[in-house]
Amino acid sequence: MAEASFDRQRDFSGTRAPAGAVAVDGARLTAWMVRHVHHFSGPLEIAQFKGGQSNPTFLLTTPARAYVLRRKPPGTLLASAHAVDREFRVMSALDQQGFPVAKPLALCLDDSIIGTIFYIMAHVAGRIVWEPTMPGAGNEERGLVFDAMNATLARLHSFKPEALGLGDFGKADNYVLRQINRWTRQYEASRTDDISQMAKLAAWLPGALPPSRPARLVHGDFRLDNLILDADQPLIRAVIDWELATLGDPLADFTYHLMQWILPAAPGGGGIASLAGVDLARLGIPQLEAYASAYGLRTGFDPLPHLDFYFAYNLFRLACILQGIAGRARDGTAASSTAEVMFGQIRPLAEAGWRYAQKAGAR
Template identity: 65%
Template sequence: MSSEPPAIDRQAAFSGTREVAPALAVDVGRLQTYLAAHLPGFAGPVTLRQFKGGQSNPTYLVETPQRVYVLRRKPPGRLLASAHAVDREFRVMRALFAQGFPVAEPLVYCGDEAIIGTAFYVMAHVDGRVIWEPAVPGVSIAERGAVFDAMNATIARLHAFDPAVIGLADFGRAQGYVARQVRRWSEQYRASSDEAIAEMDRLMAWLPDHVPDSPRAAVVHGDFRLDNLILAKDRPQVLAVIDWELATLGDPIADFVYHLMTWVMPPAPTGAGVGSLVGVDLAALGIPTLEDYAATYARRAGLTEIPHLDTYLAYNFFRLAAICRGIAGRVRDGTATSDSAALMATQVRPLAATAWRYAQKAGAR
């Protein structure tokens, strides 16, 4: 008899809202009083529900008789250093919104932990669809292809901004970005891990001496993928890019190659984790191959090709394995956001193994 947990329907499991989990409950009265004083046009009463999707900062639907908002907060409890920086999310979204880039309008930030227990911000609600399955079921071939092209154009547009021009010159240090990320996620992996994974140890030894130099400063999202986009309900248009927790100044190629992992992602038997296009008949569905999709981005970015692809894939799979280990650690510590968070622990080993395979393709021994 199999001990594997049952597979989940990603779209059903991660879409919509639910009752707020007891560990993430907030004082609605105190929140309502704060918003009435600091958010122009706000008027209660408030109904609060928690979004099902996402594994990081708890996100809530805030409904009032006049308007719907979204609140995003740091989770309570013991947190890894530098994680869950909602103040940085608010800042980058405000800068990008001013440029007409598709993000939800950021409305108010509150660093006073006395209001709901942690820092939080409120943004406008964007009414659209989030697609959790990367094969984009239930649409025509033409629309599916257009969704992928819109996604590609959106990340290329993000990377084209000059950080200094949009007020983000000091949002991070682009030089040495990948090397710093390797150090950061190695530290966070060690802080949250309670098991030995040989591939992670090998990667932490090999990557520091083999990461590519960052080509230029760009605003990077850090977790750009289909299910972090809100699409228009009736057309393949990106209305908002969401989940900016990992945004900084960094290497745009690293940011884009993270996005490419979907094509070669180890499928999770349970359906948890990041969606995968492995085993999907791309041509039949109108989805571009990894190579064609990468070439389209390269043209938009003024490049002839994506350099150091295997090394960037090794780095990104390593980074995602460390992120999943951190999510599993929050389950252990009782601060996890999603019901499916415990399933993320099962992905750490496959992600680490995939990362090491790409490192070997790049010359690791």
Template identity: 55%
Template sequence: MTQTDTAAAIEDAQSTFSGTREVDARYRLDEVALDRWMGDHVDGYAGPLTIRQFKGGQSNPTYELVTPGAAYVLRRKPPGTLLPSAHAVDREFTVISALYAQGYPVARPHALCVDETVIGSMFYVMAKVEGRVLWDLKLPGMEPGERRAIYQAQVDALAALHRFDPDAIGLGDYGRPGNYFERQTARWTKQYRASETGPIADMDRLIAFLPQDLPPQGPTRIVHGDFRLDNLIMAPDTAQVRAVLDWELSTLGDPLADLSYLLIGWAIPATLRNGLGGADLEALGIPSVEETVARYCEQAGTAAPAHLDWLFAYNLFRLAAICQGIAGRVRDGTAASPQARSMAAQVEPLAAAAWSFAKKAGA
């Protein structure tokens, strides 16, 4: 891709990823069976039903369900052979149900279906939340004050999540406490190896290094696992987070995993839509890493994190492993998004960036 092509892709990110399209032939639903199931399990449901597929998202196919009186969102496991423990829509339903009951900004959950005979795989249905999903971290077309307010609202929502005691809201058994980074490093190594399509030296180096220099374990909290701007629905014209989306990777763990994952956006080059590295943050009105960390710590009531270089290396490694999983699904024909091939192409650059932080951390 040329520099001009890259710039055009960034500029067009909002239209590329926003909204819906016709349902991909690979992911068509049995509309009659779904209509019958909705009538039996979703309070107040009344058809007829119109179904479209959301453009965004790389993992679980996601659909807009529209009726004359209401709009819903359906998230399903992709059909076909999948990596172990991936695409856990039942876990998504569990965590958003608990958080919705606490008033945290998530979509209202309606019902979970574990009967794969209805549409071919497990799924759940939630309310559709109206608002904006912002796909480019640089927030083109906005004023500096608007950008700043959105970034502040984003970090405040993350801190609010991490203030919950999992036991107090019924999520004490949502994951295993302790040894979080050790377990996660092992998990993403396994997932990477399961979808590996060719040798990548930097990934091999990271797999050897990361378990040898683990940071100390922090408090056990609900970890979203993919907390970033384009997994938030913002109010149409204010900097209010109306819903946090895509809880597929959520578990119990160290909240610094979420914070440092959010912060890698500042390390990824600004030539990518999900990067701020090298951008003039002051001119854009976007808070710096230091400002973001300070606001998070104030809101979450925690000390400033140490070991950021290791945490950046880990998160970039994990993101590379996720992209490699997408590459594996492209190979197997089960990738849910037309943008999946470009995501798969990011594995090597992400691995190289991760290794550069690992070297700063002492590798």
């Protein structure tokens, strides 16, 4: 019964008092910010954002202005995960291009300040919409926000990494294969249950790869609730949560974003939101095919010919990501208080991924 009352907008919005292993030492942080953040002065109030970040994220408030701190979580972590220093680097490069990100201000690689590395960025005023149906919005606003999402991701994929100073931000070749191998390892490292479809996908995906495309900067988790919208207008003020950013296949990135249309509904409304089964026309939200075609026109990359493979791959990848969060919830180091809700979504994602793999020719 408790799950049925879960409300994403209510339960993921706002802040709470930091507690437990992720809490921040305010005095040590204040002293560091005085030295490293231009024009900073205290006193400092610290609150933790409720939303489901893999990297704990905090609102820092002073009498003059607000900041945001994003830290690597404490505890034993999966290899290459939670690299907030990479987030800082990619956001710094994009900020210089006028791409909508929160302005990065200072990076701390010294674990002794608050226990893990972290960075400080400017606070971006606006709203985060946790439901892709955008409850309370009008049809025109929904259409404009979805078009802005499409255009923003297309713009990201238009940058050549070398022009951003990010030519070495990742390996340019074999992105999807390397992702399959990476997430398979991380899934096994945090596995809490036996799911046959995960093993089938891990075995089938490497031999079914689509043709490779020019490497682009990929966000890795681009969706509505990783955007800060203007408080009053259908404009994107900042793209957030760059933890998974690297160089890779732009279509892998875009089709991950497309999964919002096809994801299995989450039990009780927690965890992942979905447009599956929604009357899109009634809400003014574009159909998947039209939305994908708009991206193709903007970028020259057509997502439709290999969509079943990409959906199988991305459902597998997302199941692996949630397994990592579930594993950290088990170990007591997950940032989101709803992390345990995500555990129940891993099997449905794996089952849906295998169905798309079968549509793409898997046996």
